Every structure is written in C-alpha cells, then in structure tokens.
Amino acid sequence: MAHAQVALVAAGFRRYSTYRQATVAGAFTNTVFGFLRCYILLSVAATAGGSVAGYDGPQLVSYVWIGQGVLAVVNAWVMLDLAERVRTGDVVADLLRPIDPLWTYLCTDLGRSGFAMLTRFVGPVLVGALAFGLYVPANPLTYLLAPLSILFAVVVGFACRYLIGLSAFWTLDIRGTSMLWVFLSGFAGGLYFPLAILPEWLKTTLWVATPFPALMQAPLDVLVERGGVPNMLLVCASQATWCAVTLFACKRVQARAMRKLVLQGG
C-alpha cells in the first residue's frame, strides 16, 4: 500500500480510539448478549442431544462468542458517514482530494476494524473463553485462514454499506434502506442463528446469491473448522469473490453518482 493508504488506515484506527467510553460500553453490551445467546444455544443443544445443525458444544460457544466479537469488527449495523455527507453536501470536500473517496473510506474503515479487533473482539472472546471454553482449531491452516476470512468480512461489510451510502445520491434519505440492511445482514448473515439450520434451498441461495453469509457466518465457520479444509477454502474463496463483486459495484455506482453530482449539482 502507498503512504497515503497506510496513513488513512492509521487515522481510522486513531479516530475510533478516541471514543474510549463508547468502546467499553460496546464491548460490555456484546459480552452481555454473548452470555444470553450462549445459554440459549447451549440449552437448545442440550435438548437436541448435544449439537445444533452440526455444531457441537465448544463450536457453538465459539460461534456465539467469536460472533459477538466479529459483529463489532465488521460493524455492519453502523452506517458510514458517507450518506450524511452526501445529504449535507460535504461530499464535495471528498471529491476535491486527489484520491478516490472509495479508497479513503475503505482505508478508514480498515483502521476502525483494526481498533475494534484489539478491543471489542478481544474483550468478549476472552470472557467467552474463560466462562465457557472455546473451540480450539486443530489445523494450523485455520490460524492463517481465519484472519483472512475476517478481513474479507470487513471489506464486504464496508462495500455494502458504501453502496447504501451512495444510494443517498438518489434518495437522500437512507433510513429505510439501512433498516432493511440491518435486518438482512443479521438474519441472512448468520448472526441470529447459524445458517445451517435453514432449509437446504434457502441456505444455498443465501450462500451463492447474496453477500450476507460472507459477513458473519463465513469467518465463524472457518474458525470452528466446519466441513474441514475443503469447505474452509471454499468459504474463503466465496468471500474473496464477494469482495471483488461488491467493490466493483461500488466503483460503478460511484462513477454514476459522480456523473449525476457533476451534472446536476449537490
């Protein structure tokens, strides 16, 4: 990466590190919900004979607690300030820089997720590990694929939110779109329950045709080594594809948005 990108990532990290109370409060909330979700899933597993949709006890604990951490790292619920800047017209200042706003926002978000990794991921996961005991991956490859999978999840999450932000060029108000997004990314992303419990056809459709599983379910499946190495590689490959697809979509939509802005004004 060039100097500018490194500086932007560092700035993203620094920006979010200035909100200490929010970080602590967020990690605390994630932890509380971690306990809640963990007890529910474990009791479901107990009545169902020890496992849910092919996840055994430690895998379920990992699914919940690492999920609580990944949630903050991907940050899919919090919209980028792009839409707000489009609405107020501040986006013009972004265009007056000799750097593509897409990369500016992406680098900033990567910095943010780096900070979230060190605080809001580590916190809940540590609590979960101490309170319940996490699944320990056996294959060394997992330790390589898991960070990559989380990075892909961050990028896909970013690109989707960037697209929603860009939609403000046409609709100005993105509240409707972003509510739909929050619901879908939670439901179809594997946050509320493992996607494996869904009927086969729906599960397959979600994995193949939507970017949602790439946000949560993908890194969680990699971390609990679901389906062994072939499936983990397949999951990562699908995430990589979604990264490319969504970023490309961002590029195209941004170009159209710019054309509209440049022709019709802010």
Next chain:
Amino acid sequence: MIISARGLRKDFTVHRKVGRFRRERTVVSAVDGVDLTVERGEMVGYIGPNGAGKSTTLKMLTGVLSPSGGEVQVCGLEPVAKRTTLAKRIGVVFGQRSQLWWDLPLGESFSLLRHIYRVPETDHTARLKQCTELLALDEFIHTPVRQLSLGQRMRGELTAALLHGPEVLFLDEPTIGLDVLSKQAVRTFLSELDTRGDTTVVLTTHDLADIEKLCRRLVVIDHGKVVHDGTVDELHSRYRSRRTIVADLELPWPDGLTLPGAVVTAVEAEGRRVTLTLDGTAAGEVVAALAKAVPLRDLSVQEPDIEDVIARLYRDDN
C-alpha cells in the same frame, strides 16, 4: 492567465408539480455566460447576492460541477475532466464545510493531508511553520477538530488548504460567522499571502469589508451574469458614489451660499454643521473654497460606503 472562463453557463432543470401527476420542467440558468480571466498572483473578490451563482461558478472552476456551456480552464486544465490532477494544484475552503477530520486533533489532519497530497516532508514542515506563526495555531493544534471554535477551525481550514502549496486558492465565504478578531486574523493572513504573490486567490463573500481590505479587483455577479469587473474605485465612479465633506462651523451657514464642485446636502445644528457632496472635484479645492467662505471649527471627508453601492447595484438589476 491561471483562470479563464468564456461564456461559462450552468443550467439546472427544475421540476415543479402541476396538479396530481403532471410535472412541469423549467430550466433555470444559475450561471448565464460568465467571462472571467484571472492572472497568476491576483486576488479577486467574487461577490453577488444569495443565489447569484457565486458558488455554482466556484464549483465549476474546481471541477465538481460540469458547465452546461462555455469554456473553462484552471491552471491550464479542464476542471471536471482533470479533477484529480487539478486537486493537487488548487486549494479550496468552503466556509460552511469542513475538510478536516472531525475526531482527530488538528495536527493529525495536517499530517494526513501531507500523505494524501504526497507533499515532501521538508515543504510540509516549512509551510506548516509559516501558517502556525501567522495564524497562531499553536494553542489548539493538538485539540480534536470537533472541539475547536469556528474561528479556530477556519484558521485550520485555511492551513489545510495551503499545505500542498496550491497555485490557486478558492475561498467560499471564509469569514462567515466569525467574530471580529477571527475575521481580522483571517484577513491579515490573506493579505500576507497576497503580498507574497505566488498564490492566486478567488474569494467569495457577503462581507464587503473583506473585499475592501483585500481585493483590488472586484467581480460582481447577479442573476448569473457579471455586472461589474474592475477595481472598487471604478465601481464607485460607475455608480456615482460621492465623497462627502462634513464641516462644523464657527458661524451659521449663510442661506443660499453655494460652492463650486459641491452640493449642499444638509444643514444641521442651527446652521453650524453642513454636509457637502462632491461631484468629482478634488476634496482639497472644495475645502479651500469652504475655508474662505466661512470660519471652520472641524472638518471630515467621508469615503463612499461600498455597502450602499453594492445594495444599489443589486437593486438596479432586479
């Protein structure tokens, strides 16, 4: 010349609802054939009433809005087509927008900009040092931008726009909402910049004191057209603004007394204060004639008020 625009226009299509389903399209010309050339190192005031097309022109010059017609070049580049290249050579400050990072200390915004614009470290340090001295940034350079006062933020914005050494600086209402001291700081800084002469400045404002203190050249735009392009003095002579002499007298003003080169416009304080409006004759001649005619106690010559002239100009056009 560093900026040239010929017949620059921008039309916006406005949709208006007529009845339940029909919509009427009307074309509004925000900028309607503006000719403007600016030489390197000039400082130009670009003024006009709200909605006159100032910001629209500025957006076209900076490449964030494409013209509907006419030609425009800034630094020898076509702004919209070469926006990214141009961005490195111009600086822009919008009084009501921010280019700083809200949650970071001011100083970190600056070093981030250094990387974005790829400014060599030594140049960056030298320019920052200069701005720090002139704008007294020291007191708040480590404060997050969101905690800065408007005046402090504006000083930060000016610095941010200049750190990459732009050839042209566009300022859109840089003194809007500032208190007297901050306005003064900004003006002093800009006139310093003007003295050095290597940066071309285009300044839009509603505060005519900015113009009087900073710009020799004044471009007035109204309804998308340039209605005046010249010095402030030329504006006065064109709109016949007159200087006035106010004299306090030892004895009452004799009824019916006239002086060559001036018209008596008011006699007050029981005839002991008289106001004369000059018709273009040098003030010295009139004062000499006045002193001969009546014994003087006190005397002042008042320059015409630019606000009045501009107000008249806007009204004339409507």
